[in-house]
Amino acid sequence: MEDTTARLNLHTLHQSTNSSPPSSSFQNSSSSPPPGDLLISPNVAYMAAELVIAFLSIIGNLLVCAAVGLNHKLRTVTNYFLVSLAVADICVGAIAIPCAILTDIGLPRHNLYLCLLMLSVLIMFTQSSIFSLLAVAVERYIAIFMPFRYQVLMTQCNAVLVILATWLLAFLIGVVPLMGWHKSPPDSGYCFFVFVVDMTYMVYFNFFACVLTPLVIMFLIYAQIFATVKRQVRRIASEQSGRAEGHSRIRREMKTATSLFLVLFLFTVCWIPLHVINCFLLLCPRCPVPFELLLTAIILSHANSAVNPFLYAYTMTAFRDTFKAIFLCCRMVGDRETSHVASSEDRGGASVRHADQA
Numbered sequence: 001m002e003d004t005t006a007r008l009n010l011h012t013l014h015q016s017t018n019s020s021p022p023s024s025s026f027q028n029s030s031s032s033p034p035p036g037d038l039l040i041s042p043n044v045a046y047m048a049a050e051l052v053i054a055f056l057s058i059i060g061n062l063l064v065c066a067a068v069g070l071n072h073k074l075r076t077v078t079n080y081f082l083v084s085l086a087v088a089d090i091c092v093g094a095i096a097i098p099c100a101i102l103t104d105i106g107l108p109r110h111n112l113y114l115c116l117l118m119l120s121v122l123i124m125f126t127q128s129s130i131f132s133l134l135a136v137a138v139e140r141y142i143a144i145f146m147p148f149r150y151q152v153l154m155t156q157c158n159a160v161l162v163i164l165a166t167w168l169l170a171f172l173i174g175v176v177p178l179m180g181w182h183k184s185p186p187d188s189g190y191c192f193f194v195f196v197v198d199m200t201y202m203v204y205f206n207f208f209a210c211v212l213t214p215l216v217i218m219f220l221i222y223a224q225i226f227a228t229v230k231r232q233v234r235r236i237a238s239e240q241s242g243r244a245e246g247h248s249r250i251r252r253e254m255k256t257a258t259s260l261f262l263v264l265f266l267f268t269v270c271w272i273p274l275h276v277i278n279c280f281l282l283l284c285p286r287c288p289v290p291f292e293l294l295l296t297a298i299i300l301s302h303a304n305s306a307v308n309p310f311l312y313a314y315t316m317t318a319f320r321d322t323f324k325a326i327f328l329c330c331r332m333v334g335d336r337e338t339s340h341v342a343s344s345e346d347r348g349g350a351s352v353r354h355a356d357q358a
Contacts, residue, residue, distance in 0.1 A: 057093030124174025
C-alpha cells in the first residue's frame, strides 16, 4: 500500500498503464505536478463507467421531469423540488461528467480559469442537489408540523422562488475557486483537480460548512418527523372516532417521508466516502489510501445522479404508474410507425404487381 506521494508519482510517470486518477480525486497537495512534456493517456475503465453513469443520469432524470410535466397529480411542491434535483442530476450527466473526463487527462492546458470553471461545475451541481434535498425536508416539516399554514407558505410561486434561490446559492459556492481561492497553476499547465483547487476550500468550506451541515439538519428534521408520526399513530390507535381516516392520512405522510428520506440516505452514502477520503488526504497526508478505494468513491459519488429515478419508481406509486404510461405511449407510437411503414410497403408492392399485370 503506497502513500499519497507515491500514488501521484505513479499517476505522473506511468500514465500508459491507465492508472491516472480522475479529476475529482483529492490527493496530497504537496505533490509535484507532472512535467510539461508528459503525455497523459485516459483511464479507459474510469471513462467507460462515467459514460454509462452519464447516460443513465440523463435518461432517467429526463423521465422524472416528463412524468411531473405530464401527470397533473404529480405537480406538487414536493415534486417541484424533486424536479430541481433531477435537473441538477441531468447537468451532472451532460456537463459535469464530460468535464471530469477531460480533466482526467489534464485538459484544458494553460487556461487556468477555464480549468477552474470545469472543476467547479460538479461542485455547483452537487451543492444544488443538497439544497434541493434540504428544501424537500423543510417542506415536509411544514406539512406535518404546520398543516394549517402549509397552503399559505408552500405555494407554487414560493416553491419556484426557493428553487431559484438554491441554484443561485449553489452557483456562488461553486465559483468560489474562480474568485481567487485556488492554487497557483503548475508550470506544466495540466488541469488536474489536485494541482489547482485548494483542498482547504474543499474540506473546511465545501464539506464542513456546505455539505455536512445541511445533511445534519436534514437528518434531524426527518428524525423529528418520524418520531412525531409515530406518536400520532399511537394516539389515533387509542381513539375510536375518526380512526380510519386518521390512519390513512398518517400512512400517506409516513410513506412519503420514508421515500424522501431514502433519497437523502442514498445521497449521503454515495458522497460521504469521497469527502472522508478528502479529509484524510488533507489532514493526514501520510495516511495511505488504496487507489482502488479512491476510484470507487469517485464513481460512487457520480452514480448518485442515476439512482433517484429508480428509487422513485420503486417507492412512489404515482411515479411508477406515470413511468409505465410513458413507456407504453412510446411503444404504441413505435408500433404505429412500424405498422405505417409496413402498410406503405404493402401498398407499394401491390401497385407494382398491378402495373406488371397491366
